[in-house]
Amino acid sequence: MLLFEFTEENLNKFLNPKWILVYTTIDHFDETKLKKLREKFRNIDIFGCTSFKGVFTPEGFQDGCFLLVGEENDEIFVSTSMHECNRKNAKEIGIKAAREIRNSLGQLPDTALFHPTPGFEELILQGINEGFEYRTPIYGGSAADNDISGKWFIFNQDKIIHEGFILIGFSTKDKHYGAFLSGYLPTSNKGKVTKVEERTVFEIDNKPAVEVYNEWADDIILDKITTGGNVLSSTTLKPMGKIINTDYNIPQYIISHPHYILPNKKGISFFTDFSVGDEISLMFGSKSALLKRVEQTLLKAIGNSKKDKLTSGILVYCAGCVGTIEDQVSEVSKSFVKTAGNIPFIGAATFGEQGCLIGTKEYNLHGNLMCCSILFGK
Numbered sequence: 001m002l003l004f005e006f007t008e009e010n011l012n013k014f015l016n017p018k019w020i021l022v023y024t025t026i027d028h029f030d031e032t033k034l035k036k037l038r039e040k041f042r043n044i045d046i047f048g049c050t051s052f053k054g055v056f057t058p059e060g061f062q063d064g065c066f067l068l069v070g071e072e073n074d075e076i077f078v079s080t081s082m083h084e085c086n087r088k089n090a091k092e093i094g095i096k097a098a099r100e101i102r103n104s105l106g107q108l109p110d111t112a113l114f115h116p117t118p119g120f121e122e123l124i125l126q127g128i129n130e131g132f133e134y135r136t137p138i139y140g141g142s143a144a145d146n147d148i149s150g151k152w153f154i155f156n157q158d159k160i161i162h163e164g165f166i167l168i169g170f171s172t173k174d175k176h177y178g179a180f181l182s183g184y185l186p187t188s189n190k191g192k193v194t195k196v197e198e199r200t201v202f203e204i205d206n207k208p209a210v211e212v213y214n215e216w217a218d219d220i221i222l223d224k225i226t227t228g229g230n231v232l233s234s235t236t237l238k239p240m241g242k243i244i245n246t247d248y249n250i251p252q253y254i255i256s257h258p259h260y261i262l263p264n265k266k267g268i269s270f271f272t273d274f275s276v277g278d279e280i281s282l283m284f285g286s287k288s289a290l291l292k293r294v295e296q297t298l299l300k301a302i303g304n305s306k307k308d309k310l311t312s313g314i315l316v317y318c319a320g321c322v323g324t325i326e327d328q329v330s331e332v333s334k335s336f337v338k339t340a341g342n343i344p345f346i347g348a349a350t351f352g353e354q355g356c357l358i359g360t361k362e363y364n365l366h367g368n369l370m371c372c373s374i375l376f377g378k
Contacts, residue, residue, distance in 0.1 A: 001068055001069060001070055001071060001074060001076075001311065001312035001344050001376075002068075002069045002071060002344055003057060003058070003066065003067070003068055003069070003344035003345070003346060004066065004067045004069065005062075005064055005065065005066050005067075006022070006024070006028070006029070006033065006064070006065035006066065006067060010067075011036075011037075011040060014040075014041070014069065015072070016071075016072040017041060017044055017069045017070060017071065017072070018044060018069075018070035018071060018072055018074060018076070018077070018078075019044050019045040019046070019047075019069075019070040019078045020037065020041065020044065020045070020046045020047075020048075020067050020068070020069050020070070021047060021048055021067065021068040021069075021070075021113075021168075021314070021346060022037075022046065022047070022048030022065065022066070022067050022155070023048055023049065023050075023051050023055045023065075023066055023068075023346050023347065023348045024048065024050055024051065024055065024064070024065035024066070025050065025051060025052075025053060025054060025055065025063050025064065025065070025146065026050050026145050026146060026151050026152065026153070027063075027146075028063070028064050028065040029050070029065045030160075031160055033065070034046070034155055034158060034160060035158060038157065038158045045078050045079075045080050045156075045157070045168075046155075046156070046157060047080050047082070047155065047156045047157075047166055047168055048115070048154070048155055049115040049141075049143040049144075049152070049153070049154045049155070049166070049348060049350075050143050050144060050145060050151075050152045050153055050154075050348075051143075051144055051319075051347075051348040051349045051350065052144035052145070052146060052319035052322060052323075052349035052350070052351070053146050053319075053322065053349065054322075054329075054349065055346065055347065055348065055349075056315050056317065056332060056333050056336070056345070056346065056347025056348070056349070057333065057345070057346060057347070058333060058336075058337055058342065058343075058344070058345065059333070060329075060330040060333045060334075061322070061329045061330055061332065061333060061349075066346055067346075068312070068314070068344065068345070068346040074174075075172055075173045075174045076170060076171075076172040076174060076376060077105070077170070077171045077172065078168055078169065078170055078171075079100075079101045079104035079105045079109070079168070079169045079171075080101070080156050080157075080166060080167070080168050080169075081096075081097035081098075081100040081101050081156075081166070081167050081169075082097075082154065082155075082156035082157075082159065082161065082164065082165070082166040082167075083096070083097055083164050083165065084161050084163060084164040085124065085163070085164050085165065086120070086163065087119065087120040087123060087198075090120050090123035090124045090127065091123045091124070091126045091127040091130075092127060093124070093127065093164075093165075094123070094124040094125065094126065094127020094128040094129075094130075094131065094165075095127040095128070095130050095131040096127075096131070097127075097128065097131070097165070097167045098127065098128045098130070098131025098132045098167065099131050101167060101168075101169035102131065102132070102169075104169075105169055105171045107171065108132055108133070108135055108136050109132070109136050109169030109170055109171055110136070110170055110171055110172055110176055111136065111137050111138070111139070111170050111176050111178055111374055112128075112132070112136055112137070112138045112139075112140075112167060112168060112169045112170065113138075113139060113140050113167075113168040113170070113314060113374060114128070114138045114139070114140030114165065114166075114167055114168075114354050114364075115140050115141065115142070115143055115154050115165065115166050115168075115348075115350075116140075116142050116143070116154075116164070116165035116166075116352075116354075117142060117143050117152060117153075117154060117161075117162060117163050117164060117165065118142045118143070118144075118152070118271065118351045118352055119163070120273075121142060121165075121272075121352055121354060121366040122272070122273050122365075122366045124165050125138070125354060125362070125364050125365065125366055126362070128167060128364065129362060129363050129364055134363045136169070137178050137355075137356035137363075137364065138167075138354060138355070138356060138364040139178050139180060139314075139316065139354065139355045139356065139372040139373065139374050140316060140350075140353070140354045140355075140372070141316035141317075141318075141348055141350025141351075141352060141353045141354065141372070142350050142351045142352035142353075142354075143350070143351070144319045144348070144349060144350050144351040148232075148351070150162070152351070154166045170374075172376065174311070174376055174377060174378055175309070175376065175377040175378065176374065176375065176376050176377070177301040177302050177303075177373075177374070177375040177376075177377070178301055178355070178356060178372070178373065178374045178375070179297045179298070179300035179301035179355070179372065179373060180297075180353070180354075180355020180356055180357060180365075180370065180371075180372040181293055181296055181297040181300060181355075181370065181371050181372070182241075182253060182254075182255045182283075182293075182367065182369065182370050182371075183285060183289045183290055183292070183293030183296065183369075183370075183371065184239065184241065184253070184255055184283040184284065184285040184289070184369070185283060185284060185285070186241055186251070186253065186281040186282075186283055187216070187281060187282045187283065187284055189216035189281065189282040190279070190280065190281045190282075191204045191205040191212065191279075191280055191281075192204070192205060192277060192278065192279055192280070193274050193275065193276055193277065193278040193280060194206045194276060195209075195276065196274045196275065196276055196278075198273055198274075199269050199270050199271065199272065199273055199274070200262065200265075200267045200268065200269045200270075201267060201268050201269075201270065201274050202265055202266065202267040204280070208266035209266060209267055209268045210224075210225050210261055210262075210263070210266045210267065210268055211225070211266065213240070213258065213268055213282070216238075216282040217235070217238045217282060220234050220235065220238060221234060221235065221258070221261060224261040224263075225261065225263060225266075226263055227263060228260070228261045228262055228263040228264075229260065229261060230259065230260055231258050231259065231260065231261055231268075232257065232258075232259055232320060232323075233323060233324075235257065235258040236257070236285075236320050236321065236323065236324045236369065237284065237285045237286065237287075237324065238282060238283065238284055238285075239255050239256060239257050239258065239283050239285075239368065239369050240255070240256045240257075240258065240270065240280050240281070240282065240283065241253035241254070241255055241256070241280060241281045241282070241283040242254045242255075242256060242272070242274065242278050242279070242280050243278075243279040243280070243281070244357070244362070244365065245357070251281075252357055253281070253283065254272065254357075254365055254366070254367040254370075255283060255367045255368050255369045255370055256270040256271065256272040256274070256367065256368055257270060257271050257272075257320055257368035257369050258270055259271055270368070271351065271352055271368045272352070272366060272367060272368055285369075287324060287325050287328070290321045290324060290325050291325060291328060291331050291332070291335065292335075293371050294315070294317070294332050294335040294336055294339070294371060294373075295335045295338070295339045297371045297372065297373050298313075298336065298339040298340050298373055298375065299339065301373055301374075301375055302340075302375060302377075309377040309378050310340050310341055310343050310375055310376070310377040311343060311376050311377055311378060312343050312344050312345060312375075312376050313336070313340055313343060313344075313345035313346075313373060313374065313375045313376065314345065314346060314347065314373060314374045314375075315332075315336060315345060315346070315347030315348075315371075315372075315373050316347065316348055316350055316353055316371065316372045316373065317332060317347055317348075317349055317350070317371050318349070318350060318353055318368065318369045318370055318371065319349040319350055319351055320351075320368065320369050321369055321371075322349045332347075333347075340375060352366060352367070352368055353366070353367055353368065353369075353370040353371065353372055354366050354367075354372070355367075355370065355372040
């Protein structure tokens with residue numbers, strides 16, 4: 001694979017690309033540029049999503065538009081499916097997309113990349129899991145903009161959409177690796193969700209959710225309990241964890257980022273869904289842990305494989321975490337290169353992350369403040 005910044009000069013360097021993955025900030029890509037790519041490369045898959053404030057490359061976290069290009073001699077084949085959908089039909093459309101890719105490839109994909117827009121990622125994944133018979137690991141992240149104003153978008157071939165998802169199935173004879181990691185640890189503060197509506201939790205252990213969370217988190221949202229408002233920046237290092245598996249008495253957690261306080265109803269909205277009865281725990285993290293987890297994610301993915309056999313990679317890293325480590329965000333790319341070697345890779349900062357956790361009922365799951373990666377090798 002090859003990595004390029006989107007410039008006229010660089011486009012002329014392409015000979016026979018097999019497919020193109022694009023990650024971009026919202027100000028550096030539009031329908032005109034997508035049309036230009038489409039006109040130059042008429043018979044290949046072109047797909048991607050928007051990223052928060054920058055794109056990860058071997059050179060650092062850069063504002064702009066970057067392309068990871070599958071070469072003609074790469075043994076990595078793709079099939080894509082993009083759909084508009086809403087919360088009501090998301091699962092049905094997820095099943096449809098998975099079946100389209102399966103039929104196109106003539107088999108289940110070996111792994112898949114998933115980029116939804118924020119809002120109902122779990123429901124789409126439920127459908128995709130069913131369509132792939134819970135046998136294909138999926139990694140990805142939700143499209144982002146620079147200020148949570150809803151300007152994010154995804155794109156495929158010659159079309160851009162603002163609500164829906166794109167699914168990319170990879171089929172390859174080469175080696176491939178993937179991992180999904182949070183980098184947070186549980187505290188002793190635990191409870192159960194007792195009143196909830198989709199992504200807004202109103203009660204924990206039959207008590208107002210804002211009061212319980214504030215007590216657990218040492219008053220970090222005290223100033224918002226009566227006024228309400230956005231608490232993303234103050235809660236990044238103290239998110240909520242939902243227990244999704246307890247095999248061998250070792251809980252696995254999906255992280256949920258507290259987003260907004262609703263003072264009249266004493267509720268907290270998150271960027272993930274909850275259900276009555278969900279077991280939850282306050283989690284804690286640190287800047288150093290957020291920087292360290294890229295290395296941990298890659299090592300979890302490749303296991304005992306030698307880094308000199310890796311050929312390329314895709315990284316997804318939470319935008320909320322980027323905001324917390326903004327003064328050191330270039331360390332993310334450095335950590336990737338140090339761990340995986342000097343290979344072409346591209347990474348997006350996203351408003352939600354998805355990945356495969358083996359042993360869980362859902363198999364591929366949606367969380368926040370997490371990190372995932374797909375690596376290819378020989």
